[in-house]
Amino acid sequence: MGSPRGLGALVFVGAIGWFAACEPTWSPTAPAYRRTIAGTVREAGGGGPLADVEIVGPSDQDRERPKAVTAKDGSFRFEQTLYETLWFEKQGYQPAQWWLPREANLQELQTLDVKMQSRIFLPSSSSFSSGIGPDDASFEGSYPFGDEGEGYECRPCKLIEISAAEQGANLRLSWSGSIPLSLWAGNTLSWDGPYVRAIGRPGASETAGSTRSRIDAVLVGIDWRTRVTLSGAVAFTLTIERF
Numbered sequence: 001m002g003s004p005r006g007l008g009a010l011v012f013v014g015a016i017g018w019f020a021a022c023e024p025t026w027s028p029t030a031p032a033y034r035r036t037i038a039g040t041v042r043e044a045g046g047g048g049p050l051a052d053v054e055i056v057g058p059s060d061q062d063r064e065r066p067k068a069v070t071a072k073d074g075s076f077r078f079e080q081t082l083y084e085t086l087w088f089e090k091q092g093y094q095p096a097q098w099w100l101p102r103e104a105n106l107q108e109l110q111t112l113d114v115k116m117q118s119r120i121f122l123p124s125s126s127s128f129s130s131g132i133g134p135d136d137a138s139f140e141g142s143y144p145f146g147d148e149g150e151g152y153e154c155r156p157c158k159l160i161e162i163s164a165a166e167q168g169a170n171l172r173l174s175w176s177g178s179i180p181l182s183l184w185a186g187n188t189l190s191w192d193g194p195y196v197r198a199i200g201r202p203g204a205s206e207t208a209g210s211t212r213s214r215i216d217a218v219l220v221g222i223d224w225r226t227r228v229t230l231s232g233a234v235a236f237t238l239t240i241e242r243f
Contacts, residue, residue, distance in 0.1 A: 038077040039112030041070050041088060041096075044137040049074025050116060053090045057083035086112075093118055094137070094159055120160045122218075124169065125242045131233040132156055132181060132221050140224075144217050145184065146191035152184050156230060157221030160238065168212040168243040171196060173220060175236040180204055182223040183238070185215045199223050212243065 041053045053070040057078070070076045078086075084100040093116040104110060117137040122128045138155030145152075175181045180200030186193065190213075198209035200223070220238055222228050 033106060034080045034082060035108050035110055036077065036079050037081060037083060037086065037110045037112065039114060040074045041076065041114040041116060042074050044115040044117045044135060045133060046135045050090060050093070053088050053116070056087050057081065058085045088114055088116060090116060117159060120158065121163050122160050122240070123163055124240055127237055127239045128160060129235070129237045130158060131235045132158060132230070133233040134230045136221065139219055144188045145186040145194045152194060152197070153224035154182070154184060154219045154221040155224050157219050160218045160220065162216050162218060162240065167214050169215055170208070170210045170241045170243070171198065171218065172206065172208040172239045173198060173236060174206040175234055176205070177234055179228055179230065179234050180226070181220060181234060181236055182207065183209065184219040185209070185211065186217065187214050188217050
């Protein structure tokens with residue numbers, strides 16, 4: 001697995017701060033805190049455990065990254081490791097990534113609940129209806145669009161891949177209920193950040209945006225800056241119209 005540059009790349013889980021395009025290396029002057037990392041990988045949205053998820057830690061300058069896979073119950077465990085980052089990948093699912101929280105650096109046991117979203121493909125010039133719930137995945141910072149400008153934090157969230165995308169599109173997002181949703185859209189190969197940011201406002205039931213650039217992915221979910229906590233699912237419809 002390499003550094004993420006598109007939708008086939010890895011997305012972080014609960015990560016703040018680093019570019020996913022940069023893989024950490026161990027500094028000989030930094031203190032080495034060994035820890036045990038254990039947890040379960042499951043399907044986002046209330047799905048069951050995922051077996052055979054490939055997990056790797058960061059590479060160092062001398063050795064190839066060791067690999068592991070989840071068991072039938074989705075569980076995994078790394079004993080007494082120096083890892084501070086883990087990457088998760090399974091065919092048919094959006095990849096996921098975990099970073100060690102700064103405040104937990106000295107803790108000997110890290111327990112993870114990793115959620116992976118199944119891939120969603122949507123043709124351009126079409127509509128898609130679904131829902132956002134408390135157990136959906138999170139997408140922040142550098143994946144899938146890069147972290148240029150003000151960045152973004154969409155959680156909970158759904159990542160929708162746009163196939164056969166053309167140059168330019170109008171995007172409209174509508175939802176039910178009083179909790180506003182937002183959308184981000186861009187080209188995952190450009191690494192320039194989202195081209196469209198349409199942030200829902202309290203009391204509204206729709207938001208929209210447009211771009212003349214090529215887009216191949218859309219995030220739909222809660223803008224984390226609103227500090228909204230979902231107690232149930234919010235139904236939405238995403239409509240994409242080519243220019």
